[in-house]
Amino acid sequence: MKIKTAIITISDSAAAGKREDRSGPLIREVLEKALFTVCSSKIIPDDRKMIIRTLKQLADRDKVDLIITTGGTGLSRRDVTPEATLKVIEKEVPGITEYMRTVSIKKTDRGMLSRAVAGIRKQTLIINLPGSPKAVSEILEKIIDPVRHGINIMLGRETG
Numbered sequence: 001m002k003i004k005t006a007i008i009t010i011s012d013s014a015a016a017g018k019r020e021d022r023s024g025p026l027i028r029e030v031l032e033k034a035l036f037t038v039c040s041s042k043i044i045p046d047d048r049k050m051i052i053r054t055l056k057q058l059a060d061r062d063k064v065d066l067i068i069t070t071g072g073t074g075l076s077r078r079d080v081t082p083e084a085t086l087k088v089i090e091k092e093v094p095g096i097t098e099y100m101r102t103v104s105i106k107k108t109d110r111g112m113l114s115r116a117v118a119g120i121r122k123q124t125l126i127i128n129l130p131g132s133p134k135a136v137s138e139i140l141e142k143i144i145d146p147v148r149h150g151i152n153i154m155l156g157r158e159t160g
C-alpha cells in the first residue's frame with residue numbers, strides 16, 4: 001500500500017532563494033526509490049508559527065501518512081523545528097530519534113547535538129531530520145524500512 005508523504009525543508013536561506021535546497025530533493029529521491037508517494041514538497045523559513053501551521057495543514061487537511069522535515073534541529077537561535085513539532089504531535093516516538101542519533105554519532109560525535117523529534121499527530125507520523133544532505137543520506141536509508149512498518153501499524157494495515 002502507498003504511503004502518502006510530504007517533505008518540508010525548513011531554512012531561512014533556502015526559503016529566501018539564497019541557498020539551494022539539496023536535502024529536500026535527496027529525501028524525495030530516497031523515498032520514491034523506496035516506493036513512497038511524495039505528494040507535497042515545501043520550503044519554509046525557520047518560523048515557529050509557520051512550521052506549526054504547515055505541519056497541521058499537512059496532517060489534518062491533506063491527511064498525509066508521513067511528514068519528513070529537514071533543517072532547524074541544531075543549536076542556533078533560529079533552529080525551532082523540534083519545538084514546533086512538539087506543539088503539533090500528540091504522541092512522541094522517541095525510538096526513531098534515538099536511533100537516528102546513534103547512526104549519526106557513529107559517523108561524527110557532532111551527531112549528539114541533534115535535537116530532532118519524531119511523533120504522531122492523528123494518523124500522521126512526523127520526523128525531523130537534520131538539514132545536512134550528508135546526514136540526511138546517512139540516516140534516511142537506515143530508518144526507511146522500520147518507519148514503513150510503523151506507519152502501516154499506525155494505519156491498521158499491519159500488526160506488530
